[in-house]
Amino acid sequence: MADALIEMQAHYRAVCPARDMIIDGLRSRPAGARILLACENDEIAGLACFSAIYPGPGLTSGFFLKELYVRHNRRGAGLGKRLMARLAEIARQEGHDRIDWTADADDLRLQHFYEMLGGRALSEKRFFRIAGAKLRELAEM
Helix, strand or coil, X not given: CHHHHHHHHHHCCCCCCXXXXXXXXXXXXXXXXXXXXXEECCEEEEEEEEEEECCCHHHCCEEEEEEEEECHXXXXXXXXXXXXXXXXXXXXXXXXXXXXXXXXXXXHHHHHHHHHHCCCCCCCCXXXXXXXXXXXXXXXX
């Protein structure tokens, strides 16, 4: 699992903590943070990290998909689609009415993939984040 996350961070050109910190993070992840793994030949080929969220439209619940990642050597074989289909199946089994997620604004290939699945970009929503020093400042208000 750590290897897949290290590869994912490199793919996104994001800072990656040391392997032992990744393992600690996996062991101590917040309650409700779930990881769906796709395995092939006893190796992790892809993953989907998600959590249940509430409320949504009509006061319904859903999933928020934080990460969908297919390892480089497994791309192009439909694994991302199968992960999303399984996530949709889990959502339905657990009584959720939707899956929400974000995508990089400049990744047109990824956006096309999500649209092919039936997802649609919501122009009326914006994604915000507060972190680091700004989070500390807000917490101290």
